[in-house]
Amino acid sequence: MNNNHRLSIIHLDLDAFFASVEQRDNPAYRDKPLITGGISGGGGNLNRGVVHAASYEARKYGVHAGMSIWEARQKCPQGIFIPSRISKYLEASKIFFQIGSIYSPLVEPLGMDELFLNVSGCESLFGSIEVIGRKIKERVYGELGLKVSVGIAENKFLAKIATNLGKPDGFYIIYFKDRQKILYPLPISALWGIGRKTEELLKKSGIYQVEQLAQMPDSILVNLLGKNGKKIKLLAQGIDESLVTPPSEVKSISRETTFPTNITEKAILIKELLKISQLVGYTARKEGYKGRTITLKIRFHNFTTFNKSKTLENSTHLDDIIFKTILELLNKVKLKKGGVRLLGIRLSNLSPEDKRNQLKFVRDKEDKLEQLSQSLDKIREKFGSKAITRASLLK
Ligand SMILES: [Mg+2]
Known part of the structure; x- marks a missing residue:
């Protein structure tokens, strides 16, 4: 539980994202009501499609995303209507994410144009959370030519509320002491979930404002909203314990070696597996992942392939632990006379490592291995990955 209510979360939301990219790329669209849209599957007549984004100039006429193009034309006949260029927006979205990642390892995208950052622990590198927010805002404008609204608070929910209050081109901080003043007058639809x-249901019961939910007895809320009731009440009080969770794109890390001639000697197989263990461990450390499941892959001379896995209690990125587990697995495989043509190791069940908690939780013994791995990695980076094979591991 966070009891000191420190500001640690930044929420970022690009303003009128698609429309802003178009206005950036085409001066004729600037300061004009611009509407981008498309029909599912692409192509065809735009008029039968849906509004993807509306510039702020177009929003004044009541045009918003999700509305049919036909309706948008009724509301804003002078609007400029163009098809969305999704690949352009994806490109910008990727750079946006990369900019966020400079300031914290804990970055969670929400759609294409929003990010959550947890910057606790990053202040010593970049300055206070406010300074970080300003830097990102400037950088996004400098590198992408797009305006981003920034919200800062102690949790994700309040940070997103802050962003919305500051929009467009916003920079808004919600201090915990002000949370009630800010949250209570908001409509209930401002709450997640x-x-x-649900909104209609609550309105029928005379509940319109966040304040009413914040002060409602649990029993009544649970009656009205089921098991989500308590969570929604906490949000209404400004309490949100959800974590900023970076996406895990990498599903597994694997390396394999195919031999020019089939290997029949077990000692050679072990030596090769050591090399592959080190390569997998090195890759995992470099990419910032730890894995719990280790899989040995063996293909025999006759092309039959065996996969054997073990799931560990704690996730790891250490060569020694990977190698030891692989040896265990190897001992369970009945080797064939014709020999082995391929060996592989896969580390899966991955989670991004939390660098700030790492030292706290690593046990003493692993701590030493950790330091050793890190110094070996430095040597590998200098002399190439084949520079080191640890003799001690072969015993
Ligand atoms: Mg946006």
Whole structure:
């Protein structure tokens, strides 16, 4: 539980994202009501499609994303209507994510144009959370030519509320002491987990404002909203314990070696597996992942392939632990006379390592291995990955 209510979360939301990219790329669109849209599957007549984005100039006429192009034309006949160029936006979205990642390892994208950052522990590198927010805002504008609204608070929910209050081109901080003043007058739809249906249900019971939910007895809320009731009440009080969770794109890390001639000697197989263990461990450390499941892959001379796995109690990126597990697995495989043509190791069940907690939780013994691995990695980076094979591991 966070009891000191420190500001640690930044929420970023690109303003009128698609439309802003178009206005950036084409001066004729600037300061004009611009609407981008498309029809599912692409192509065809734009008029039968849906609004993807509306510039702020177009929003003044009541045009918003999700509305049919036809309706948008009724509301804003002078609007400029163009098809969305998704690949352009994806490109910008990727750079946006990369900029966020400079300031914290804990970056969570929400759609294409929003990011959450947890910057606790990053202040010593970049300055206070406010300074980091300003830097990102400037950098996004400098590198992408796009305006981003910034919200800062102690948790994700309040940070996103802050962003919305500051939009467009916003920079808004919600201090915990002000949370009630800010949250209570908001409509209930501002809370996460309240969709259209729930909103209607609550309104029928005379509940319109966040304040009413914040002060409602649990029993009544649970009756109205089921098991989500308590969580929604906490949000109404400004309490949100959800974590900033970076996406894990890498599903597994694997390396394999195919031999020019089939290997029949077990000692040679072990030596090769050591090399592959080190390569897998090195890659995992470099990419910032730890894995819990280790798989040995063996293909025999006759092309039959065996996979044997073990899932560990704690995830790892250490060569020694990977290698030891692989040896265990190897001992369970019945080797064939014709020999082995391929060996592989896969580390899966990955989680991004939390660098700030790493030292706290690594046990003493692993701590030493950790330091050793890190110094070996430095040597590998200098002399190439084949420079080191640890003799001690072969015993
Ligand atoms: Mg946006």
